[in-house]
Amino acid sequence: MGLTFAVVAIVSGALIVGALIGVYGKLRARTEGFIVALAGGALLLSLVTELIEPTLEKSNMLTTVLGVATGAIIFTVIDYLIDEKWGSNGGAGLLAAVTTDGIPENLALGVALIGAGPKEVAALGASILLSNLPEAASGARSMRDEQGWSKVRVIGLWTATAAILSLAALAGYLLFANVNEHLLGFVRCVAAGAVVASLGTEVFPKAYKKDAHTVGIATALGVLLALILSEVGGG
Template sequence: MLITFLVVAVVSAALIAGALWGIYGKLSSQTEGFVIALAGGALIVSLVSEMIEPAIAQSNLWVGLGAVAAGAAVFSGVDYWIDEKWGADGGGGLLAAITLDGVPENLALGVALIGAAPIEVAALAGSILLSNLPEAAGGAKQMVGNGLSKGKTLGLWALTALLLSAAAIIGYFALEGVSPHVLAATRCFAAGAVVASLATEVFPKAYKEDHHMAGVATAIGVILAVFLGELATA
């Protein structure tokens, strides 16, 4: 249990560290795009190997695939609503979009930790941490640029970190002991939402910021995730 809280705390603290980086440090668009693409590549592998495949083995193919499709559809619908109501470039819309992205990621992390040794979810946790850093840095930098004070910006990101920590803890405790089919469907639903976020938020932003190296960074992310996965099964 202590390890679970430690993993969740480190992953969520990356949001605060990223916000501090964006507010007080220097962040080039190329660096941001490279790290985001790297994290996206790692997430592709870890979602399939740590979430979807184990869920299908635990339940059945149709429950898993149906839940993945449902998660992607729900994420895309809510993401569209946020863009239309708040605007993708506004401070509130940006924070809401990142929260929407982070909730399924952290829910997936919490669910993945059920009955698993920490090394078995190292790729998933590491890729979420890597994605949180540049997303928070870029978001905080934009919010300050739009006129929000540094203190309020940091406070909003701290609240976001608490919300995403809660999502991971809920995923771990609320779903522990449920039927294998419910757990499998939940894992795949969260995975589907993250897949949709990769397609609509992560990779487009990575390409926009660093289009020359985005493909290389994505491949590096895939390599790192596969390597960590092999370490877990060794």
């Protein structure tokens, strides 16, 4: 349990580090785009190897398909409501947008840790950590420059976001630790489907806008990185 807390804290803590970079430092747009695409590629493979394939092996195809489809639909509906109905202006809207992307990732991390150690989920954890850094850096910089927020307020918001996402990961771990394999597999696939949807609607388009020429290479490198980490971890 202690290792689970440590993994979650390190991964979510990357949001605070990224916010500090955004407020006090500078991350070039092309570098940000490259890292986002790298993380996206790594996440894509990690979701398959650490969430979807285990469900297929321990449960069945129907559970896997329904879970992934359900997750993608849920994310798409919520993302639409935030963008088109609720808006993304102001602190509440910005926090909602960030947590919409982050909660599925951290829920995925939490349920992936059930019955596995940090080594077995190294690829997924590293992918989420890698995606958190540029996301927080870009968001914090936007809040400071475009919203006119103070540095303390920006760091405070991202710290609160890190705490919320940590709770999502721990909730996923604690709530589903003792359920049967079919339900656990379904939850894993719901989380995976939501993250896949976020990659298609948020992550890869953002990376392309920042660094159109090398986003394909970065994505491929991310896939290779996840593959290597998965092999090292014994996945």
